[in-house]
Structure formats: C-alpha cells, structure tokens
Amino acid sequence: MPLLCIASPKGGVGKTTVAANLADALRRGGQRVLAIDLDPQNALRLHFGVPLAERAGFLAELPRGIGWRSALRLTPSGVALLPFGTVTTAEALMVTAALEAAPALLTGPVREMLADPALLVVADLPPGPSRALELLAPLASLVLVVLLADAQGAALMPEIDSGRFLGLGGLAGRDSDGPRLVLNQVDHEARLSRTVAEAMAQHLGPRLLGALAREDAVAEALAEQRLLLDSAPASRAAQDLRELARVVAAALPRAVEPVAAGWAR
Template sequence: MPLICFASPKGGVGKTTLTANLADALQRLGHRVLALDLDPQNALRLHFGVPLSDRAGFVAGLAQGGGDWRAALRRAPSGLLLLPHGPTDLRGALDLAIALDREPDLLGRPVREMLSDPDLVLLADLPPGPSQPLALLAPMATMVVGVLQAEAISAALVPEIESGRFLGSGTMAALLAGRLRVVLNGVDLSSRLSRASAEAVARHLGYRMLGAISREEAVAESLACQRLVLDHAPASRAASDLREIARLISLALPPPLATAPPAVPAALPALGSQA
C-alpha cells in the first residue's frame, strides 16, 4: 500500500480539507483509499458526514495500548475507508506524546499492518508543524504533501520546504526532501497579494509544486454541509483543481486492480449509521 502523508509547517492552511477531498478524488479514479486522521483536532471525519456523536477513534486510545484499529474503521458510501483520530484533550495529547516517545511502535505497528495491503492507498492527515507522527510516518511515505496557504507568510516558509527541515534534520531531512511535493491552498486570483504569493512559491519550488486550489465559497460550504467538494460543487474551479492534483498523484501510484479482495471485514459501520 502506498502511503501519502499530508503535513504543513503551520496550522490553519486547509490541510485536513485537502486530505479529505483528495482521498475522495483518488477513490473516484478507481483507487481503494483509507484516510487516516492523526491530527488531534479529529476533524477529518466531519468531511465524510460522521455524526458528532460517533466517538470512535484509533489514535486517541494508543496511549492506553490501543486495540485493533479495524474496530474504529468507518466506510463512506463511495467505499472509501476512514479511520478517525478520536476525541482527546490536553491530558490525552500529552499522554500520547509520552507513550509514542517511549514506544514508537504503538503507531508504527498498526500503520505497517495497513500498508501490508498492496492495493490500498493510505492517506494520512498529520498534525501541523513538527510531530511524532510526522517523524514516524515520513520515512515510510511514497510522497509527503506539504500544504501552504496562498499568503505572504508562505514565501517565508519556502526555505523550510526546499530544505526539508520541517520533516526532520540532517541527513534524514535531505533524504525525505526528495519525496516532498507542495500544494498551495486558497489561491485568490482576484487578489494581487494572493496571486503574487502563489507565483513566488511556484517559482521557488519548481517541480516540487504539485498544484494549487482556488479559494471559493463552495469549499467552506461543503464542510458546513459535511459533504465533499466533488459532491457539493462538482463544477467549481476548486473541484477541477482537486481532480487535476489527484490525477498527478495517481500517476505516482500503482494502477488500481480491476477486482481486489476485501482488505477489511465486510460488516463495517457505514457513515451516517451511528446515532
């Protein structure tokens, strides 16, 4: 199973929204996709219509030794698989950080189990900034997608992206930098500043620039409706951008099998079925 990690040097750039919608777009291209939420905001599930009352989660329980990750899986109507983070608080987040520092395999082992299915594509939504999940998963990744917002500060973050420093340090950063690709989110073509920021980032990053997403009300509306952009606003410019980026990612993946054996139990809870 290929692993694609979604990361960002800073929060508030639309990383989770991008992860959810590219997972959906890749599923529509014929790939079998598992979306894994490692961000403690636990927001990835909202894009797929998971009820707020559904407290299932995989990561939140790792500090207590975790359990079978398959028990927390949810299945979207499209067939896409979702593994929510689960609810947590400050104490829980600190306990998890300590547990992963002491025993990295609490996360590494189940992720390797997920990667053992060669036909599934695993998309991991990582916490913003440096984190233990980033340090653990980036070396396993086929591709690391760095997400930036089309704003002035993005130009200042380009050296961090180019060097791979936000992925680690020293030789590890240099090795992982070759797997890094960047998506610029929220590009407002009517704004001179947004356009200038986007052009500056694209000019500096060159081939590492995977694509850009137009800033549109439809993207925010989709989340408010707990729907995906390709369902809510399929004719929007943002939807077109998502399809193109998904196509480029797909080119780096093994072609989907025409028929594939089930990788998980058939009796998974469907999204929207929980009270």
Template sequence: MPVICLASPKGGVGKTTMSANLAHALQRAGRRVLAIDLDPQNALRLHFGVPLEDTGGFMARLTAGVDPGGALRETASGVALLPHGALDMASSLALAVAIERNPEQITAPLRRLMADPGLVIIIDTPPGPSHALAAVIPLVDTFVAVLLADAASTALLPQVETGAFLGQGTLASLFASRLRIIINQVDQASRLSFTAAEAVARHLGPKLLGAVARDEAMSEALAYQRLLLDFAPASRAATDLGAIAQALVALLPTPVAASQPAAGPPPLLDPSRWGQRSW
C-alpha cells in the same frame, strides 16, 4: 501500499481539507483508499459525514491498548476512514509521550495496513512538529506540504522545500526528494495572493503538485459535512482538486489486483468488509 502524508509547518492551510478531498478523488479514480487522521483535532471525519457524536477513533484506541482496526469507519464516499478519536488534554498529552517513547505503537498497525498492496493510504497530520508525524515519516512515500498564497507561507518555503520541517541534515534531503507542494487558497482577484502564488510556483518548478483556488464552496462543503466533488463538482476548487489528484496518481505505482494475497500477517482491515458502512 503507497503512503501519502499531508503535512505543513503552518496551521490552517488546508491539510485536512486536501486529505479528505484528495482521498475521495483517488477513490473515484478507481483506487481503494484509507484515510487516517493523526491530528487530535479529530476533524478529518467531519468531511466524510461521520456524525459529531461518533467520537471514537484509531489514536484514542492506542492509549487503551485496543486493536486500532476496530476504529474503522466505512464512509458513504467509499473511502475507509480511521478517525483520530476525541481525547481530553491529559489523554492527548499522554498519547504524545507514549508515541515519543515507542513510535511502534503507530508504525506497527500502519505497516500491517501497508501490507495490502492495493490500498492507498492518506495520512492527515497536526500542524507543525508532532510525535505522531515523526513516527510515520520513515514509512511515507510522498509528502504533500500545503502552503497558502501569502507572505507567512512564503517565508516558510525554505523550511518546506528543503525538508527541514521533517528532519535534519542528510535526512531532511532524503525527505525533500519525496516532497510535493500544493499552494492553496489562491485568490486571483487579489494582487498579493496571485503574485505570491505565481512567485512560489515559478520557484518550485516540478515540486509543485498543483494550486487550489480560494473557493467558498470548499468551506460550504465542510459545513454540510460533504466532500467537494459531490457537493460542488463544477466549482473551481473541484476542478483544481481533480488536476492535483491526477498528478498524484501519476506518482503512485500501478495498482495490484486485490485478489493477490499479501505476504506476512493478515491485513488489519478485512477487505471483504469494504463497501459496508459501519454507521
């Protein structure tokens, strides 16, 4: 049931990398995790080893009016995945317009998934504002904003910590109360990176979920389409991710026994299929 959404006003900061690897870390911590990709880049699947030629996905099915649950991929990590799916520019723009007109296209299937009390849902979003992010915001329990330890990210800090990148006025304050921040790619050998990270960390206080070192192992893991905790478990970034996953677990409600039937409509994803790989 808990919904965690990775978001950031800035691109290329590590949202997708964190989404995939935190989903994996939570799965290893004993949670049942579903990762959902709302970004037309369709890149979340790459971290889970989904073959490049497998381009189907959840969002791509929305435009076709097909049950999005059919896009589920059971990955070797144990994390269930709803990839975005590949769309050409025209279809992608049409989807954005359709979601703006009727956000229920995304929120209705998401609510059905949330009816499963033992499921932790992690959502990866496109950089900056998007209709997909705007649609899911009201359903999110915890926003995780990712920033880099650099001047550009530091300049965006007021927008992030006030929740202004998610909404306006009082609404922004409500979202800000559900927001935690990760500082990514901290380079201790760089005076600028370390000083920026240190200043941001001190400023954020308890809103800081954690910090992740800049670590070549992270990019290498992606190049091999592997998750970091499998690919380089002793790496610095893996240690950092483990600590962040622990902090995230502390924010989650205690898991409910899977045998308890959920109220309402049947779950979108049949739990009896979990553990089977569909490719």
C-alpha cells in the same frame, strides 16, 4: 502501499480539507483508500459526514493498545476512515507520551496497512513538526506539504527546502527528492495571491504538484459535512482537486492496482 502524508509547518492552511477531498478524489479514480486522522482535533471525520456524537478513534485508543481495525469505519464516500477519536487535552498528551515510549504502536499498524499492495493510505497530520510525522515520513511514498499563497507561505520556503520540519534533515524517507507541495486558497481575483503563487511555482518547479482556488464552496462543503466533489463538482476548486488527484496518483508508486468497487473487496 503507498502512504501519502499531508502535512505543513503552518496551521489552518487546509491540510485536513486537502487530505479528505484528495482521498475522495483518488478513490473516485478507482483506488482503495484509507484515510487516517493523526491530529487530536479529530476534524477529518467532519468531511466524511461522521456524526459528532461518535467519539471512537484509532489514536485515542492507542495508549490502551486496542487494534486499529476496530476503529475503522467505511464512510458513504467509499473511503475507509480511522478517526483520531475525541480526546481531552490530558488524553491527547497521553497519546503523544505513548508514541514517544512505543513508536511501534503507530508504525506497527501503519505497516500492516501498507502491506496491502492495493491500498492507498492518506494521513492527515497535525500542524507543524510532530512525532507522528517524524515516524511516518520514512514510511511515506509522498509527503505533500500544504501552504497558502501568501507572504507567510513564501516565508516558509527555506523551512521546506531544508526539510527541517519533517525531522529528517531534508529527506522524506524513500521520497528522496523531499516533500512535494500544494498551494491552497489561491485567490485568482487578488493580485497579491496571484503574484505570490506565481513566484512560489517558479521557485518550486516540479516539486509543486498543484494549486487549489480559494472558494466559498470549499468551506461550505465542510459546513454541510460533505465532500467537495459531491457538493460542488463544477466549482473551480473541484476542477483543481481533480487535477491534483491526477498528478498525485501519477507521482505515487504504480503498485496500486485500480479496482472497480469501493474499499472492501
């Protein structure tokens, strides 16, 4: 416990960037964190410096019923990682079919992870509605939706308000107030970005947990396969990230007990 899902109705908005860097920021805050990649793009691992040649992963092995613990790897950041695994299109479709036929293949292992009261699980979801999100949202303490501060982001507000893309008619499991949001790639120099961000903040009120600035440092960190707080700790986006981590930690159940060291106890 708890489970934090990072999702969005839209692709390319920064879900994986937020999932990886927020997992790292929360671990730096003293929590044991396990990050799971539920997107066949298998991109979460890139932020944690996992070599491209490493193909193994949790979801990729799902149809074969191999246990999640064998796919677990402790990254240099101290965050434990379950990569998706490298898959072909056919294999990705087999994973979806396996989840459809036997949802417990995913919910079973995730329930096992959540049984550890001191472990925070951060899940990176694929864009749009997905079977994985539908299965995990009811188990989540918090579903964090990432949107861009642009016209398309603003146009998605009714979709967010209705909760349709979560497949739950507006409810995100125990998080009865529905999803929380984070705005990404806010360009403080651009009038449109600033204006849209302000309008979205006004509309969302306390449902908006934070906003991250658009900065080259964020994309550069990924290019270096590093985490933002390692590669550019003084950047504005890093400051935004630390603030987001503080707010997210406060919004999660208090059952998580801080520990001094990394993931392993």
